[in-house]
Structure formats: C-alpha cells, structure tokens
Amino acid sequence: MHAEPEINAFLKARRAALDPAGLGLPPGGTRRRVRGLRRDEAAHLAGISVEYYTRIEQGRGGNVSPEVLDSLARGLRLTAAEHEYLRNVAHRAAHAATTRCQVGEEAPQVVRPGLRVMIDAMDGVAAVVYGRAMDVLAWNRLGGLIGCDFARLPPGERNIAKQMFLRADVEAGHPEVAQVRREIVAVLRAEAGRFPDSVRLCHVVGELLESSPEFARLWESQEVEEKTYGVKRVIDPRHGLLELQFQAMRLPPPDDELTLLLYAAEPDSPTRKALRALSADAEEHGALPATGTP
Incomplete structure (x- = not known):
C-alpha cells in the first residue's frame, strides 16, 4: 500500500466524485481545472477555512x-462507511503513520469452536466466516459449495479477494463479476482503514496490486463500502444460475474482527431446490464442513 497519507488520496477522490452544480455551488467565472469540487468549495461545504482544509487533506491537520x-463528512456527502474510513485515516495522519507493510508476524485469526457449531447447524443456509483480509476461516456444508470450493484450497489461498481477481474459473462463475470485484475492493479498503497494522491485510492488498491491473485500478478509485445485504448470482456447473439473498454481519465481541456471511434462497424457488440437491450430493459423497487458517 502507498506510503503517502491515505487521507490525501481519499479526500481528493471524494471531491472529484461530487458535482458542484448538484450541490448548489455557483459555476464560477473561470473554466474548472479539476473534476468535481475545488478545495475552497469543499472547505465552504464543511464550514472550515481553505487553509485548514488544505492542511487536513495533505495530512498536516494534526489531531x-x-x-x-x-x-x-456532511459537506462531502460521505456514506457511513466512508465517514468511518475518514475517521480512521485522519487518526493515522495525526500520528504520522504510513501505509507501508509492517515487518513481522501476525497471529492468525481463528474461529471459536462454539461459532463453528452454530454455522454447522444452519440448515438450508450457506454460511461463511471471513477475517480482516477477507480470508475465509470457516464455512458450513453449503457455504463450501457456493462460488468456490474452499476445502480444496491450501489455507493461504482461501481468500475471497484473491479468488475473485486471480482465478479465471471463479470469475466465470459470477455473471456480475465487475460489480462483485468493485464491492470487494471497497470492503478491503474499509478494512484497511479499520486495521491499518494488519500484516496479512497489507500483504493481500500488495499481492493483488502487483498481480491484477483491474484490482490496482479499483484500489486507486478510493471507494469505501460496507455491502451488508443484497442479491448474489452464481453459476453452478450442474444447476445453472443460482439467485441468493445474502447478509453480511460483523460479529459482536469477542469475534468483532470477523464477518459472518449468509446466503439463502427464496422459498419454493429453483435456487432453493438446487441448494437442497447440492447439500444432498455433498452429504452422500462425504463432503464435510471445514475450517482453515491462512
């Protein structure tokens, strides 16, 4: 990740994404040299001086x-996820921290036995638990059959972002791959703001920046998003298109650095029938729930 203060690139990107006319700002007497808002306009919307805004954007605003x-956040029309990210990177800028990967080891994240029992007991619902860097740490029987067979991967490759950007076969199973990838990068950036000292997260982002031009382009867009629910479409080799409702939930302490991702199908839908068939086939062939640590 970059060594410059994250707040610099983030605020520039958020200014560039706004339409001055849509915010009721006057057009001005000269042709705009930048896309979106100028610094003085961002300062005006935030109710602070241009000088102070400039120092904040450059990472020199102090605490x-x-x-x-x-x-x-109000002036730049930030979402709740973007607002949280701004707080995180502003704190980092105030303490003169960079975003270079730290040297050293990081304790691997683990899933409590009780949590594994809970997801294994879920019937008709696909469940996946992932950690700071989107490393998949646990899943139930159906969760291991949706989109990617985690049990067949070495622990270090059980990562949602790496699978979606670096494996063509996984990409082929997602008809809306461009949207899925954009959302994954936005979630990773939110995680980078929340866990700036995570060695594993930094290494995953670094690997993707080097290996995937598309990831690098999306990462530079500075989008931040917490996609907590929606519809996921996956193409299964035997059952065709699956349409799944999903819900992503950050777990309460002591599991608050983990996210529980659930998938379910509408009652009496073709997807519900396909999930039952997948589950029955997996049970018949002895496919069991598993956990892994990167």
Whole structure:
C-alpha cells in the first residue's frame, strides 16, 4: 500500500466524485481545472477555512476533532462507511503513520469452536466466516459449495479477494463479476482503514496490486463500502444460475474482527431446490464442513 497519507488520496477522490452544480455551488467565472469540487468549495461545504482544509487533506491537520470530521463528512456527502474510513485515516495522519507493510508476524485469526457449531447447524443456509483480509476461516456444508470450493484450497489461498481477481474459473462463475470485484475492493479498503497494522491485510492488498491491473485500478478509485445485504448470482456447473439473498454481519465481541456471511434462497424457488440437491450430493459423497487458517 502507498506510503503517502491515505487521507490525501481519499479526500481528493471524494471531491472529484461530487458535482458542484448538484450541490448548489455557483459555476464560477473561470473554466474548472479539476473534476468535481475545488478545495475552497469543499472547505465552504464543511464550514472550515481553505487553509485548514488544505492542511487536513495533505495530512498536516494534526489531531482533527470529531466535530470537524463530521462537518467534512456532511459537506462531502460521505456514506457511513466512508465517514468511518475518514475517521480512521485522519487518526493515522495525526500520528504520522504510513501505509507501508509492517515487518513481522501476525497471529492468525481463528474461529471459536462454539461459532463453528452454530454455522454447522444452519440448515438450508450457506454460511461463511471471513477475517480482516477477507480470508475465509470457516464455512458450513453449503457455504463450501457456493462460488468456490474452499476445502480444496491450501489455507493461504482461501481468500475471497484473491479468488475473485486471480482465478479465471471463479470469475466465470459470477455473471456480475465487475460489480462483485468493485464491492470487494471497497470492503478491503474499509478494512484497511479499520486495521491499518494488519500484516496479512497489507500483504493481500500488495499481492493483488502487483498481480491484477483491474484490482490496482479499483484500489486507486478510493471507494469505501460496507455491502451488508443484497442479491448474489452464481453459476453452478450442474444447476445453472443460482439467485441468493445474502447478509453480511460483523460479529459482536469477542469475534468483532470477523464477518459472518449468509446466503439463502427464496422459498419454493429453483435456487432453493438446487441448494437442497447440492447439500444432498455433498452429504452422500462425504463432503464435510471445514475450517482453515491462512
């Protein structure tokens, strides 16, 4: 990841994404040299001086107060996820931290036995638990059959982002791959703001930046998103298109660095019938739930 303060690139990108006319700002007497808002316009919307805004954007704002960060979030029309990311990177800028990968080891994340029991007991629902870097740490029988067979992968490759960007066969199973990849990168950036010292997260992002031009392009867009629910479409080799409702939930302490991802199908739908068939086939051939640590 880059060594410059994240706040610099993030605020520039958020300014560029806004339409001055849509915010009621005057067109001005000269032709715009930048896309979106100028610094003085962003400062005006946030109710702070241009000089102070400039220092904040350049990572020289010091310990910016929560009230000022709230004003910036309102002025730049940030979402809740973007607002949280701004708070995280502003704190980092205030403490002169960079985003270079740290040297050393990081304790692997683990899933409590009780949590594994819970997801294994879920009937008709595909469940996956992933950690800071989108490493898949646990799944139930159906969860291991949706999109990627994690049990057949070495632990270090059980990673949602790496599978979606580096494996053509996984890509082929996602008809909306462009949208899925954009959302994955936005989630990873939110995680990078939340866990800036995670060695594993930094290494995953670094590997993807080197190996995938598409990931690098999306990463530079500075999008931040917490996709918590929606519809996921996956093509299964035997059953065709599966349409699944999904819900992603960050777990409460002591599991608050883990995310539980659930998939379910509408009652009496072709997808529900396909999931029953997949589950029965897996049970017949002895495919069991598994856990892995990267």
